[in-house]
Amino acid sequence: MPSYLVAIDQGTTSTRAIVFDQSLAPIATSQIELRQIFPKSGWVEHDPEDIWYAVRETVRSAIHKANISPRHIAGIGITNQRETTVIWERDTGRPIHNAIVWQDRRTADICANMRRSGHEPAISAKTGLLLDSYFSGTKIRWLLDNVPGARAAADAGKLAFGTIDTFLLWRLTGGKVHATDATNASRTLLYDIHKGTWDPDLLRLFQVPASLLPEVKDSAADFGETDRDLFNHRFRILGIAGDQQAATVGQGCFRPGMMKSTYGTGCFALLNTGDKPVMSTNRLLTTVAYQLKGKRTYAIEGAIFVAGAAVQWLRDGLKSIKQAPESDLQAAKADPQDRVYLVPAFVGLGAPWWDPDARGALYGLSRKTGPNEIARAALESVGYQTRDLLDAMRADWPDGGTNMVLRVDGGLTVSDWTMQFLSDILAAPVDRPVIMETTALGAAYLAGLKAGICPDLDGFAASWRLDRRFQPLMDVTERRAKLAGWQDAVQRTLTSQG
Numbered sequence: 001m002p003s004y005l006v007a008i009d010q011g012t013t014s015t016r017a018i019v020f021d022q023s024l025a026p027i028a029t030s031q032i033e034l035r036q037i038f039p040k041s042g043w044v045e046h047d048p049e050d051i052w053y054a055v056r057e058t059v060r061s062a063i064h065k066a067n068i069s070p071r072h073i074a075g076i077g078i079t080n081q082r083e084t085t086v087i088w089e090r091d092t093g094r095p096i097h098n099a100i101v102w103q104d105r106r107t108a109d110i111c112a113n114m115r116r117s118g119h120e121p122a123i124s125a126k127t128g129l130l131l132d133s134y135f136s137g138t139k140i141r142w143l144l145d146n147v148p149g150a151r152a153a154a155d156a157g158k159l160a161f162g163t164i165d166t167f168l169l170w171r172l173t174g175g176k177v178h179a180t181d182a183t184n185a186s187r188t189l190l191y192d193i194h195k196g197t198w199d200p201d202l203l204r205l206f207q208v209p210a211s212l213l214p215e216v217k218d219s220a221a222d223f224g225e226t227d228r229d230l231f232n233h234r235f236r237i238l239g240i241a242g243d244q245q246a247a248t249v250g251q252g253c254f255r256p257g258m259m260k261s262t263y264g265t266g267c268f269a270l271l272n273t274g275d276k277p278v279m280s281t282n283r284l285l286t287t288v289a290y291q292l293k294g295k296r297t298y299a300i301e302g303a304i305f306v307a308g309a310a311v312q313w314l315r316d317g318l319k320s321i322k323q324a325p326e327s328d329l330q331a332a333k334a335d336p337q338d339r340v341y342l343v344p345a346f347v348g349l350g351a352p353w354w355d356p357d358a359r360g361a362l363y364g365l366s367r368k369t370g371p372n373e374i375a376r377a378a379l380e381s382v383g384y385q386t387r388d389l390l391d392a393m394r395a396d397w398p399d400g401g402t403n404m405v406l407r408v409d410g411g412l413t414v415s416d417w418t419m420q421f422l423s424d425i426l427a428a429p430v431d432r433p434v435i436m437e438t439t440a441l442g443a444a445y446l447a448g449l450k451a452g453i454c455p456d457l458d459g460f461a462a463s464w465r466l467d468r469r470f471q472p473l474m475d476v477t478e479r480r481a482k483l484a485g486w487q488d489a490v491q492r493t494l495t496s497q498g
């Protein structure tokens, strides 16, 4: 019986394919970096053909490395950077433009105008989101209005929209399947998360024809088969989830009150709130965590745009380190008396501030401030931003706040220094699991669940293994003083938009 699973993890900075064995242990990985395209300040694009090439190559290479027969693979799970928007021609499969990436701010003005017209409360009530350029809705509208001929072609039913999962599914199935899952749909500003349907009023408001949209399915579902020519075999595609939701699954956060935070380019914290959507009053997002057998489980989400990207800035912008792990060593050597704060608003500030016009700032520089102190400020900014999110979450959902433990994953969590600071500043334990590829694990598990070869949610959650627990060691007075300094720095950075 086929018992291996392949996860495709199409992230912002790279594409990975990972083969998991029957015990859900990763046995082979292949990864290709993704080219970032910055046409203008605040604009971020990806070439969908780069993404498609990387997916084909990494899947082939990971299966080859795993040294298994394709016949032993039970299915593929796809997980993806969310919100990133592609529109393509239905007859040729050709994208009409580069993908507009989630970080892209080109539609900030459209959002501001719609907000001024008073549309935000009704949109938030249906979608659980805020009216921000982060999400797909205004990106679709921009493409239809700015690519010559696009709107007419869309009205004639000749175009298809998708987030990256949907675009990949279309290509993998040879143009046969146009579908997504509820987690990805819940990031578009067009999807009613209470009813689980595309909303006609929202489509009218964002000027998006219904013919563009994919069918919305469960996160573990039959999404079709791969075209035989691609891998010399027809693989079943059995799972799809946005990457932060897949990480929530991979971390086994199935009970209300369980929370994970993923630290890659940005940071995304999701708190499972069960089968009822909790609408935030503190500018967090309400989102679908996963949908299984037609039943939606919801989460409150806090999204921070810059986490690991602050370390990349030390390396590529400031050139004060050569490799990311050096930031740890520098932070440990920083002068304890120095009080430098970095507010890394390089692309504006996300939750809970939502200020697209804010830009990064350093405060408290003295003659003694050097690279070590700035590295520490960069790593500390990850902790402070998480603290802001968690404070907002506790206010939205007081039941969840008391015995909180945070499960973490993502590239930045290898930094022991940052994880210790995170625990110190949250005043809560931080748990790092043995399997750090939780996003891919979640996608593989969803596919395995549908294939009937994986345990149920409780059985899977019981297999979660701790690598290390970081416990808070910081003195209360020091924590208070540090947090007060951070709040002051944020207030000075916010513009009138925030």
Ligand SMILES: Nc1ncnc2c1ncn2[C@@H]1O[C@H](COP(=O)(O)OP(=O)(O)O)[C@@H](O)[C@H]1O
Pocket (backbone or CB within 6 Å): 011, 012, 013, 014, 263, 264, 265, 266, 307, 308, 309, 310, 311, 312, 324, 325, 326, 327, 328, 410, 411, 412, 413, 414, 415
């Ligand atoms: N040892 C380290 N210390 C600090 N940051 C690190 C370290 N290793 C990786 N990172 C950061 O982690 C991020 C990459 O994580 P990853 O989960 O692969 O991101 P993404 O999925 O967003 O592409 C990079 O921004 C990098 O700067």
Ligand SMILES: O=P(O)(O)OC[C@H](O)CO
Pocket (backbone or CB within 6 Å): 010, 011, 012, 013, 080, 081, 082, 083, 102, 242, 243, 244, 264, 265, 266
């Ligand atoms: O690609 P990542 O891991 O940075 O995640 C991106 C998020 O899905 C954006 O919402």
